[in-house]
Amino acid sequence: MTSEQPDPAATTDEIRLLWSGHEPGPARRGPRPKLTRSEVVAAAVRLADAEGIEAVSMQRVAAALGYTTMSLYRYVDSKDDLLLLMSDAAMDTTPPGPREDGDWRAGLEEWCMGGVALYRAHPWMVRLSVTGPPSGPNGIRWMEAGLREICAPGLRPSEAVQMLLILTTVLRETLRMESDMQQAAHRHGQQISDNESDWVQGLLGVLDPGAFPTVTRVLGQLGTDEDEFGGLDLDSERVSGPAEGLGFGIDRILDGIEAYVGRRAAD
Amino acid sequence: MTSEQPDPAATTDEIRLLWSGHEPGPARRGPRPKLTRSEVVAAAVRLADAEGIEAVSMQRVAAALGYTTMSLYRYVDSKDDLLLLMSDAAMDTTPPGPREDGDWRAGLEEWCMGGVALYRAHPWMVRLSVTGPPSGPNGIRWMEAGLREICAPGLRPSEAVQMLLILTTVLRETLRMESDMQQAAHRHGQQISDNESDWVQGLLGVLDPGAFPTVTRVLGQLGTDEDEFGGLDLDSERVSGPAEGLGFGIDRILDGIEAYVGRRAAD
DNA sequence: ACTTAATTGTGTAAGTAATACACAGAACTA
């Protein structure tokens, strides 16, 4: 566990940064830059994909490009800016949809699966602290796709934004736990599947059933016959771990939206 | 935005750490320790409460206690361990409940409000990366209280754990965004309420309505007559910002649980 | 009482990382 000290640029600055062109202007005075901001960001993304976000230091990124550390600061104001640009750059894929048949629920499920794929492709993304809703071009593209589906059943604007934010949050955080556990397991040479039950077994060995009756009962029943997940299988690869239940959770959130719009339509 | 490199102890070690007594054993050989682990953790928590998590360095904590930096390592193996202990220590309050009337939904709402209060009291908590489900004594106490309510409608164990995790995740992340925005606003001397609309206004100024029709429409309608939040008002202080919609989101998740158990009961 | 062993708080220093600053050279402008 490590802390972070987010120094979030004001939203306005953030937007300016993310939407400013990455390519060099036409003809400026000094020596022409040998790199572009996009190249720097791309190198950082490659590094993060390959070795994880903790490998992304200004030194490493510069070395990967064959330049000195300080040269990067000609393209990026700070490391925080670089990370911000990275997280938008990594979303440079086409989100699912649009769904033609108007089945908003299926559309949102597809959108979520797309998100899972995205986070699996760039596991480091879930480790960056998000300052707020998406602000970059690619993030907005994903938001557009998601909003298109979630607005279909007739949510009000604030409601749609809020629920979409919740969906991405749940996705993100669930996958972050999965990735944390994988890292921990890897570091200790264990299997991943062992790790979740490690938590359960470790707790059961420590907890006093008298003091925590519900927790001990519930943990004790996990994975027994009393227990079986219903719901959508978002995690097609069937990796065990927290993401196992992600589909169920998403399903319940969609249930909630459905119930709400149904109730409202009844009035 | 800043990265973090979580070095999560294996779950087992984490549990051992969190459940190991904080007080000194009876009589050991050398000079008797002048501090206790609890005191160190408490000092760190006080510091984080007062100045934010970024103020918590081994130096600062030691100075607050009147000792040298290195002395802390007699009580704590690493800073990561300290942060882990802090996050459990901060949950040292009694969670709401138990609800006697069996109204699980009201019970969960209360539980969530308790969580909001907790995170508001220790805003730095939302900035620590959580490696997984709660593992410490206090975290488990909160989990016990939450599970008690969420199991009432008859969810299966995995389902209950998953949904409770989702509730806390949504709580946490929503409040983290709120806190990020407050920090950003504070740093720039703006009002908080300006800040969310900063995001909206900033985006609207940049987005091409042709390319992002849904986003521009939805953002444009935010806060107009078309738009009005229904649902639970979790945020009694009515601070504007992301937490404004938190109650609505929680409500929908509870709707989802209700719909699910209702459907299952029908079989 | 006296030796031995363990343990505390401290000082020093190593290692990593972000980034401020100045400078030499490059390339455009006038």
Added chain:
DNA sequence: TAGTTCTGTGTATTACTTACACAATTAAGT
């Protein structure tokens, strides 16, 4: 050609965590 501006580099500063050795301190063993 002179002047100006921008690039990449080298150096240095700052802030951190934490390894390690040491002297002082206390209990255990005799």
